[in-house]
Amino acid sequence: MNAEKIPDIIITRLPVYLRALQHMADQGIKTTSSQELGEHVGISAAQIRKDISQFGEFGKQGTGYSIPYLLDKLREILKVDRLWDVIIVGAGDMGHALARYQGFANRGFNVVMIFDNDKEKIGKKIGDLAVEDMANLEEKIKSTGIKIAMLTIPASVAQETTDTLVKAGVKAILNYAPISLNVPNNVKVQYIDPATHLQKMTYYL
Amino acid sequence: MNAEKIPDIIITRLPVYLRALQHMADQGIKTTSSQELGEHVGISAAQIRKDISQFGEFGKQGTGYSIPYLLDKLREILKVDRLWDVIIVGAGDMGHALARYQGFANRGFNVVMIFDNDKEKIGKKIGDLAVEDMANLEEKIKSTGIKIAMLTIPASVAQETTDTLVKAGVKAILNYAPISLNVPNNVKVQYIDPATHLQKMTYYL
Numbered sequence: 196m197n198a199e200k201i202p203d204i205i206i207t208r209l210p211v212y213l214r215a216l217q218h219m220a221d222q223g224i225k226t227t228s229s230q231e232l233g234e235h236v237g238i239s240a241a242q243i244r245k246d247i248s249q250f251g252e253f254g255k256q257g258t259g260y261s262i263p264y265l266l267d268k269l270r271e272i273l274k275v276d277r278l279w280d281v282i283i284v285g286a287g288d289m290g291h292a293l294a295r296y297q298g299f300a301n302r303g304f305n306v307v308m309i310f311d312n313d314k315e316k317i318g319k320k321i322g323d324l325a326v327e328d329m330a331n332l333e334e335k336i337k338s339t340g341i342k343i344a345m346l347t348i349p350a351s352v353a354q355e356t357t358d359t360l361v362k363a364g365v366k367a368i369l370n371y372a373p374i375s376l377n378v379p380n381n382v383k384v385q386y387i388d389p390a391t392h393l394q395k396m397t398y399y400l
Numbered sequence: 401m402n403a404e405k406i407p408d409i410i411i412t413r414l415p416v417y418l419r420a421l422q423h424m425a426d427q428g429i430k431t432t433s434s435q436e437l438g439e440h441v442g443i444s445a446a447q448i449r450k451d452i453s454q455f456g457e458f459g460k461q462g463t464g465y466s467i468p469y470l471l472d473k474l475r476e477i478l479k480v481d482r483l484w485d486v487i488i489v490g491a492g493d494m495g496h497a498l499a500r501y502q503g504f505a506n507r508g509f510n511v512v513m514i515f516d517n518d519k520e521k522i523g524k525k526i527g528d529l530a531v532e533d534m535a536n537l538e539e540k541i542k543s544t545g546i547k548i549a550m551l552t553i554p555a556s557v558a559q560e561t562t563d564t565l566v567k568a569g570v571k572a573i574l575n576y577a578p579i580s581l582n583v584p585n586n587v588k589v590q591y592i593d594p595a596t597h598l599q600k601m602t603y604y605l
């Protein structure tokens with residue numbers, strides 16, 4: 196299986212399947228069908244079968260999918276069968292909300308550090324974490340080998356901070372700053388910008 | 401121009417172009433090319449030309465796009481040439497962060513109300529807004545005619561609250577709860593779930 200050969204759009208849907216399957220498992224459900232899963236996620240049963248079959252034969256004709264088995268496989272494919280250390284860069288409102296968010300740990304992520312350059316914030320506790328000085332960002336990433344960062348700083352400083360993250364070895368950035376970032380080809384960026392999501396919906400109103 | 405005929409994936413990219421063009425305009429830049437815009441957003445020049453040409457001939461061979469003109473056109477297409485009233489449902493960390501976020505107003509959105517069912521929170525101020533009682537959600541939406549809601553409540557109560565929003569007339573929901581929502585065909589939902597975005601990236605690590 197060559198990772199480069201699976202279309203990106205399929206990879207985008209796998210975490211959605213994983214989330215829905217986890218939700219079913221939490222309710223004690225043991226098996227499901229592509230039809231049932233499709234109703235949960237708003238994607239056609241045929242598309243789900245096609246997406247999942249890219250990675251092997253995980254379902255059985257007539258009996259459907261074993262949820263624990265499919266969960267294991269999807270976690271393995273998405274590499275969240277382990278716990279990834281993640282840092283937050285920016286201890287504003289959004290950084291606070293992410294630092295206190297309870298939904299990461301059971302989905303493969305552990306927030307281990309939060310950084311800011313505001314002297315008023317440095318050293319203050321957010322949940323279990325003390326805010327660290329942005330001046331130490333590069334060194335801390337290098338010494339810990341962290342690969343994933345969530346960026347919650349103003350757009351005006353997002354590119355220069357991204358350059359620092361990349362230089363230090365970060366390979367995946369979840370960007371909350373409302374600006375497109377330039378990164379090398381071997382670094383992934385995902386964008387969370389509520390205004391773009393809202394603007395996509397107003398088109399249809 | 402029939403809204404239903406433009407592929408959804410193109411509509412997804414328009415707000416990204418709009419954001420980049422606004423960023424250029426803020427820097428005093430008056431014209432751009434599909435090449436330059438493409439470098440900003442990480443999308444090919446050919447794709448950008450094709451996307452934009454779906455809506456008319458907005459660029460000129462050799463001189464490129466007038467940024468103010470293209471901004472006007474994109475805002476008109478996305479219907480953010482006006483200001484939409486938006487409510488936040490859930491005054492937790494994420495609701496707080498969104499209520500205080502400064503990036504909505506200049507992109508077409510005005511947060512006018514925030515709701516919670518926690519008696520400790522109701523009446524408390526977040527920025528200029530006093531938290532309203534969730535018990536009044538349906539009535540307040542109906543009386544104001546609001547069409548857009550941001551949902552920042554736990555997954556366990558997200559579907560029932562969505563049903564209330566839909567019943568009250570909401571047509572677009574930006575959902576921060578980590579669960580897929582069932583809505584009628586005439587209601588749009590967009591999802592913001594940091595864990596799914598992170599999981600998409602770990603696949604490539």
